[in-house]
Amino acid sequence: MADAAVKTKRETTTAQGIDANAAKAEQELTDGFHLVIEALKLNGLNTIYGVPGIPITDFGRMAQAEGMRVISFRHEQNAGNAAAIAGFLTKKPGICLTVSAPGFLNGLTALANATTNCFPMILISGSSEREIVDLQQGDYEELDQLAIAKPLCTAAFRVLHAADIGIGVARAIRAAVSGRPGGVYLDLPAKLFSQVMDAEAGAKSLVKVIDPAPAQLPAPAAVKRALDVLKGAKRPLIILGKGAAYAQADDQIRALVEKSGIPFLPMSMAKGLLPDTHPQCAGAARSTVLKDSDVVMLIGARLNWLLSHGKGKNWGEPGSKKFIQVDIEPKEMDSNVEIVAPLVGDIGSCVSALLEGIDGKWPAPPADWTNAVKTKKEENIAKMAPKLMKNSAPMDFHGALGVLRTVIKERPDAILVNEGANTLDLARGVIDMYQPRKRLDVGTWGIMGIGMGFAVAAAVETGKPVLAVEGDSAFGFSGMEVETICRYKLPVCIVIFNNNGIYRGTDVNPTGGPDVATTVFVKGSRYDKMMEACGGVGVHVTTPDELKRAVDAAMDSGKPTLINAVIDPAAGSESGRIGNLNPQSKIRKK
Ligand code: ADP
Ligand code: MG
Secondary structure: OHHHOOEEEOOOEEOOEEOOOHHHOEEEEEEHHHHHHHHHHHOOOOEEEEOOOOOOHHHHHHHHHOOOEEEEOOOHHHHHHHHHHHHHHHOOOEEEEEOOOHHHHHHHHHHHHHHHHOOOEEEEEEEOOHHHHHOOOOOOOOOOHHHHHHHHOOEEEEOOOHHHHHHHHHHHHHHHHOOOOOEEEEEEEHHHHHOEEEHHHHHHHOOOOOOOOOOOOOOHHHHHHHHHHHHOOOOEEEEEOHHHHHHOOHHHHHHHHHHHOOOEEEOHHHOOOOOOOOOOEOHHHHHHHHHHOOEEEEEOOOOOHHHHHHOOHHHOOOOOOEEEEEEOOHHHOOOOOOOOEEEEOOHHHHHHHHHHHOOOOOOOOOHHHHHHHHHHHHHHHHHHHHHHOOOOOOEOHHHHHHHHHHHHHHOOOOEEEEEOOHHHHHHHHHOOOOOOOOEEEOOOOOOOOOHHHHHHHHHHHHOOOEEEEEEHHHHHOOHHHHHHHHHOOOOEEEEEEEOOEOOOOOOOOOOOOOOOOOOEOOOOOOOHHHHHHOOOEEEEEOOHHHHHHHHHHHHHHOOOEEEEEEEOOOOOOOOHHHHHHOOOOOOOOO
16 A cells, blocks of 8 residues: 555755755555555445545545556446345445445445445446535536435445544444345545545555354244244245345355255355255245245345235235244334244354254154145146247247246356346346346345446356346346446357337337337337447347347357347236236226
8 A cells, every 4th residue: 555655855954954844754655545445445345336526536646556446337336236136145245435425325226226236336326516506606517415315224324534434334334234225325526535644644544344143043942933833834935135145155055955854945145055956945835835834934035025924815814824934134123014933043053053053853844745836837847848949939938938947057156237128027037047146136126227347347247148038128227337248358248138118119109109119119120239339249030049149149259249039029917926016097088
């Protein structure tokens, strides 16, 4: 750090002789720029996702010069999504860097999404001067960013003095990764960056955070309660959520599932924690196990809308269910229904504690239950199989997904990014995952726009090939980042399921007027040309066979590739599988 610090040589000789400060003949100085960079590096945070501009342009340059990886995006939302998923993949907060006001607001969507999904990230935004902002005197990009960020993240901090940078970064890291992970906002006013202080004092002010996410051990009585409930079950079920994937307690979770013999259901981003082809996986019998189970143990999964809030017809008769919940957040318990055995702690510790009680004498779940699950599962898999083999042109979703399913089977360490409506819902069911944290998708909010940000970070953080399966509409939210993918030469293969519009490409304007319907796009757009324009490989395919060949070539070469896959415009359904959430008017004017 010393050689990079600002060095000023003070004139020490005056007409009167030696300056009073002769002892400090040469004072080494540092500044806010360097201190922020050093604080991040000291804590193993070596990658920044961001968009340069005032007042953080030079910060990005200097971070790169100091050996950090600085990935510049075309829009802050994508940089933010990249940081968020980097946090999910690594258990360290992903760093997103933005300019003030509009750049900050663009990044905020990703910060809020990270918080909702329990992904650790830190949004660092430059901001305007407090004195002017607080008096509302109209500064360049004036905005009270801290106040705006607060309700949308786990914690928000502002640093005004260079000497506090070390503590500010330490607080941000702890807030992001300890307890329930989430998004943190760090506000750095422009003036802070050039604030100068003594280099030695600066170095001393930095904090290397010790044990940033301390283990949280469950109480023994809570473990016993959970085991007692589980032991009494006739039709037990384990639901694994993305919290379980995040925890990286893969071996313990596998041991718990296998030693207990209980069927498990992975939530979308927990797929692959144990392979979807595992004999105990109940993914293909989802409705049956939700409805008919009597005891459900949730591990890092919330009873939110994605699980129908743990009640209603999907869950069978009212009162037919007992819930055990393993979660680091005590306030999550009873959020939707009663939890009879709350187990609060980190998943690694909780699952290890449960395992101690699941020894050789643990009773296997009743065979009529495991057999019923197995039968239902085989039935559904058999029903699906012929649909996946259809080699038609234009393709339908199943025909196209059938080959992508084979791609992931053949390349289980590739990372699958997935968004869209039908493209998402169908891919989730069709494409089996084999390894933990390989499926990255729209998460808790079900939002569109995560695609290219997630794809970039997945490639940067893991070095593995990435397959991004995108609806044509979903892709549009982050599509300009194909340039970013080409610029950094990332091994990303994007497949666009192009059905000419949102849900379907067949809607018509009821008035017969010149505008097309609200949900349709230009027919036959060639998204592959966008990739070619940036120097990547573009391929246009109309059959599953062509699709398979193109994806294989992309994955083999590792070259940025975009495959425009023509899907029958009539093939999709409204809102994919969640059409019930899209209210439709029963009153139409004639
Ligand atoms: P899914 O959507 O896959 O069901 P959710 O995001 O709803 O998953 O739930 C994830 C849960 O995991 C959250 O309640 C969160 O508090 C919890 N969680 C995250 N990390 C950990 C951890 N290391 N240990 C325990 N619980 C965790
Ligand atoms: Mg579409």
